[in-house]
Amino acid sequence: MLCQECQEREASLHFTKIINGEKTEFHFCEICAKDKGENLSGGNNFSIHKLLSGLLDTGQALSSQKSGRKTQQPKPDIRCETCGMTYKKFTEIGRFGCADCYTHFDAKLDPVFRRIHGGNTVHAGKIPKRKGEDMHVYREIENLKTEMQKQIAEEEFEQAAETRDKIRGLEDSLKKKGGDAS
Amino acid sequence: MTLKSFMNDAISPWMKNEGPEADIVISSRIRLARNLGSVPFPIIASGEQLKGITNQVEKNFPGSSKEKFGKLSFLQMSDLNDNEKRILVEKHLVSPNLMNKSENRAVLLSENESLSVMVNEEDHFRIQCLFSGFQLEEGLAYANVMDDWMEEKFDFAFDERRGYLTSCPTNVGTGLRSSVMMHLPALVMTKQLNRILPAINQLGLVVRGIYGEGSEALGNLYQISNQTTLGASEQDIVKDLRSVVSQLIEHERAAREQLWNQSQNKLEDRLFRSYGILSYSRSMESKEAMQRLSDVRLGIDMGIIEDVKGSILNELMVMTQPGFLQQYAGESLKPEQRDQRRASLIRERLKLEEQEEDHDGGGE
Ligand SMILES: [Zn+2]
Ligand SMILES: [Zn+2]
Numbered sequence: 001m002l003c004q005e006c007q008e009r010e011a012s013l014h015f016t017k018i019i020n021g022e023k024t025e026f027h028f029c030e031i032c033a034k035d036k037g038e039n040l041s042g043g044n045n046f047s048i049h050k051l052l053s054g055l056l057d058t059g060q061a062l063s064s065q066k067s068g069r070k071t072q073q074p075k076p077d078i079r080c081e082t083c084g085m086t087y088k089k090f091t092e093i094g095r096f097g098c099a100d101c102y103t104h105f106d107a108k109l110d111p112v113f114r115r116i117h118g119g120n121t122v123h124a125g126k127i128p129k130r131k132g133e134d135m136h137v138y139r140e141i142e143n144l145k146t147e148m149q150k151q152i153a154e155e156e157f158e159q160a161a162e163t164r165d166k167i168r169g170l171e172d173s174l175k176k177k178g179g180d181a182s
Numbered sequence: 183m184t185l186k187s188f189m190n191d192a193i194s195p196w197m198k199n200e201g202p203e204a205d206i207v208i209s210s211r212i213r214l215a216r217n218l219g220s221v222p223f224p225i226i227a228s229g230e231q232l233k234g235i236t237n238q239v240e241k242n243f244p245g246s247s248k249e250k251f252g253k254l255s256f257l258q259m260s261d262l263n264d265n266e267k268r269i270l271v272e273k274h275l276v277s278p279n280l281m282n283k284s285e286n287r288a289v290l291l292s293e294n295e296s297l298s299v300m301v302n303e304e305d306h307f308r309i310q311c312l313f314s315g316f317q318l319e320e321g322l323a324y325a326n327v328m329d330d331w332m333e334e335k336f337d338f339a340f341d342e343r344r345g346y347l348t349s350c351p352t353n354v355g356t357g358l359r360s361s362v363m364m365h366l367p368a369l370v371m372t373k374q375l376n377r378i379l380p381a382i383n384q385l386g387l388v389v390r391g392i393y394g395e396g397s398e399a400l401g402n403l404y405q406i407s408n409q410t411t412l413g414a415s416e417q418d419i420v421k422d423l424r425s426v427v428s429q430l431i432e433h434e435r436a437a438r439e440q441l442w443n444q445s446q447n448k449l450e451d452r453l454f455r456s457y458g459i460l461s462y463s464r465s466m467e468s469k470e471a472m473q474r475l476s477d478v479r480l481g482i483d484m485g486i487i488e489d490v491k492g493s494i495l496n497e498l499m500v501m502t503q504p505g506f507l508q509q510y511a512g513e514s515l516k517p518e519q520r521d522q523r524r525a526s527l528i529r530e531r532l533k534l535e536e537q538e539e540d541h542d543g544g545g546e
Contacts, residue, residue: 001376001380010376012379012389012390012391012399013388013390014379014380014383014388014389025383030391082222083222083226084226085226093225094350094351095223095225095304095349095350095351096223096347096348096349096350096351097222097223097225097226098221098222098223098226099217099218099219099223099339099341099347102341102344102347102354103341109344109351112351113344113351113354113412116351116352116410116412117354117355117410117411117412117413118386118409118410118413119413120355120410120412120413120414121343121412121413122343122344122412122413123341123342123343123344123345123346123354123355123356123412123413124355124413124414124415125345125355125356125358125414125415125416125419126326126329126345126346126356126415126416127340128333128338128340129330129333130333130337130338138342
């Protein structure tokens with residue numbers, strides 16, 4: 001497969017971008033990828049920031065195209081109050097400034113993560129011990145909610161009601177514990 | 183310094199070619215990215231803040247030991263000279279990024295060098311485990327021990343929905359990059375690899391050649407890793423990678439058999455030529471060295487070349503890089519001097535093999 005940028009060299013870097021379930025593939029040769037900021041010589045740091053910021057920009061360009069020229073007036077940029085990083089800067093360098101950026105930019109992050117992580121926006125892996133068991137309960141609630149949506153979609157209302165009660169039970173137990181602990 | 187004593191210092195366990203499927207999988211690596219919630223990420227943190235973190239690490243870990251890793255040692259990057267830093271990079275223990283920005287950067291190393299923790303790279307901590315052969319699960323278990331230990335001392339940035347928070351949005355969630363370095367010469371020779379790679383990409387994995395200064399994949403070495411870190415558990419991420427790598431191993435084995443059946447003479451000629459050139463040349467660029475070493479390695483794995491150990495590729499891949507060459511030479515070298523030294527190091531290494539053969543009465 002040839003590089004989509006130069007159409008000369010063999011493409012050796014392949015990215016898949018997924019927006020709302022629709023796949024777009026990118027194929028670059030090493031040289032063009034390098035031009036895009038790829039750091040290929042580094043043995044272990046997989047840095048795709050420049051390319052990533054391209055993806056982030058594409059997302060913005062698309063949305064402003066759709067809504068037409070009227071919305072082109074400059075919107076106030078979101079800023080992380082803790083570290084001062086702005087959302088605009090984030091899309092340029094493709095990196096957060098601190099952990100709180102995740103909270104401050106939260107409203108914009110779901111589409112970003114969906115694009116980067118194959119449609120996923122929610123963590124499903126390890127939970128630090130320190131965060132305790134509440135997290136596991138929280139995760140089960142999330143799972144049950146998904147299940148309930150499915151049951152409703154499939155018109156299995158009785159089961160959906162059962163699932164809803166389970167969710168309420170778990171939420172109550174969290175509230176109680178929160179009250180006791182603090 | 184004799185080559186033998188130099189090698190004893192230079193060779194990390196993962197280069198010894200002892201793990202499962204080591205004829206095709208060179209090494210397995212697990213990386214976990216972790217950050218503190220209370221300090222900005224290294225790209226914008228102040229020198230004072232970064233120093234606070236390295237101080238904390240220095241206070242808590244070196245000298246103490248976990249049975250898995252032995253005693254940990256702590257290296258401030260700014261205490262090392264350029265060549266020492268380069269050697270850490272060539273051994274894959276730290277990234278070039280950490281070498282270049284060495285102020286307030288550090289690394290924590292286990293005795294056997296299977297574990298390293300980079301401090302203040304792109305993230306505050308990057309826990310890395312490097313194992314010989316196909317050992318992803320072992321690597322993950324190892325990395326988790328360190329992760330849990332560090333969690334006792336540090337409050338990691340973690341969010342209920344987003345998981346471990348990282349500087350780059352490509353690492354958020356598990357912070358896990360699992361990767362496997364594979365030697366795939368037969369798939370390259372039979373031109374099958376280019377057809378397979380796009381399919382692998384569709385499965386959410388990334389394939390990269392191991393690059394040198396030029397632009398071609400060196401030595402038919404490819405690194406396969408997970409692309410997404412959010413939405414799947416660590417175990418599932420590793421399982422997906424394992425299953426694709428297992429299939430690639432099968433394909434590579436089949437391609438080797440195909441080469442043997444269809445063009446045995448041509449293959450043998452090519453592999454022995456490379457062996458001959460490595461044994462006698464007086465100057466060799468790194469790119470050629472990698473290709474020739476790949477040929478010899480294939481010859482060893484297929485039982486065509488019998489009197490050389492398989493670990494030679496792994497060892498020389500690392501030892502013929504500039505940092506090691508200069509360390510061995512005991513002086514800094516210009517590029518053309520390096521090419522000469524590289525050729526002579528390879529010759530010497532092959533001779534060492536012959537001597538050992540004599541002592542052991544031939545073979546393992
Ligand atoms: Zn190109
Ligand atoms: Zn911030």
